[in-house]
Amino acid sequence: MYSIHSPAVTLTIAGSEATGGAGAQADLRTFQELGTYGAAALTCIVAFDPNDDWNHRLTRVAPDVLENQLEAIQANFTGQLDTVKLGMMGSVETIEVVANALQSQQWQNIVLDPVLICKGQEPGAAQDTDEALKSKLLPLATVTTPNHFEAEQLSGMSITNLDELKDAARKIYDTAGTAVLAKGGIRLDGPEAVDVFYDGSHLEVLSVPKIGNHAVSGAGCSLAAAVTAELAKGRTALEAAERAKDFVTAGITQRVEAATPYDIMWQGGLRRTQ
Numbered sequence: 001m002y003s004i005h006s007p008a009v010t011l012t013i014a015g016s017e018a019t020g021g022a023g024a025q026a027d028l029r030t031f032q033e034l035g036t037y038g039a040a041a042l043t044c045i046v047a048f049d050p051n052d053d054w055n056h057r058l059t060r061v062a063p064d065v066l067e068n069q070l071e072a073i074q075a076n077f078t079g080q081l082d083t084v085k086l087g088m089m090g091s092v093e094t095i096e097v098v099a100n101a102l103q104s105q106q107w108q109n110i111v112l113d114p115v116l117i118c119k120g121q122e123p124g125a126a127q128d129t130d131e132a133l134k135s136k137l138l139p140l141a142t143v144t145t146p147n148h149f150e151a152e153q154l155s156g157m158s159i160t161n162l163d164e165l166k167d168a169a170r171k172i173y174d175t176a177g178t179a180v181l182a183k184g185g186i187r188l189d190g191p192e193a194v195d196v197f198y199d200g201s202h203l204e205v206l207s208v209p210k211i212g213n214h215a216v217s218g219a220g221c222s223l224a225a226a227v228t229a230e231l232a233k234g235r236t237a238l239e240a241a242e243r244a245k246d247f248v249t250a251g252i253t254q255r256v257e258a259a260t261p262y263d264i265m266w267q268g269g270l271r272r273t274q
Helices: 023-033 063-076 092-102 123-140 148-155 162-176 219-232 237-253
Strands: 009-017 037-049 055-060 081-086 109-112 179-185 192-198 203-209
Touching: 009 023, 009 219, 023 037, 023 219, 037 063, 037 092, 063 092, 081 219, 092 123, 109 123, 109 219, 123 148, 148 162, 148 179, 162 179, 162 192, 162 203, 179 219, 179 237, 192 237, 203 237, 219 237
Parallel strands: 009 037, 009 081, 081 109
Antiparallel strands: 037 055, 179 192, 192 203
């Protein structure tokens, strides 16, 4: 006889990256690996150009199409969906649609991966998008996961060492009121890949030995998605951050080689180590 078990429902609102290395594709694989049911609303479509040094070709999803996606998802999982991950937005209009959808219901967890300076945008449009993200989405977040560059932008600080990363996490929390998982990764000198978690009372350094010295596609998306999945299953923000760090580390170890200038994280890496 089968026992009935309904997994937690997790939503990603993010871009599609056609090769599967990042974006909604990476998020959905992360959700599946960590035992939650994933839904996705696409904000844009990114297709790398192999004839132009793999630069981004960005196509925005029309605001009304995004509204339709979110309407369907939220109506379908009424009472079940309370955890969402926000990834690449791509435009001010997209951010406004997403902010309105978030404010239409109650959420336990809103995880913001603050993708700043969207590749494929003109500089002016990118700056407008960044400002809208900071003013409309960051205040709604319960957890944010900035990378080294994004942590510098959100804190207004230069980050060159672990102490500065800690200070930046504290400053982002003080400004936004959201728990912060600030990623130092390979950007800081030393043998360890370090991230800093801060929620206003607890500061924890999450550290593992570096696996190479080159960025791996999908690591940032997957970290935020793993935090999202673990929060949906009832873990605390710190527990979710610790689990996500393990998940990404294993995925980088089991990376996929590709023709792009960077390898791709595999979301099944943690399963291979168990």
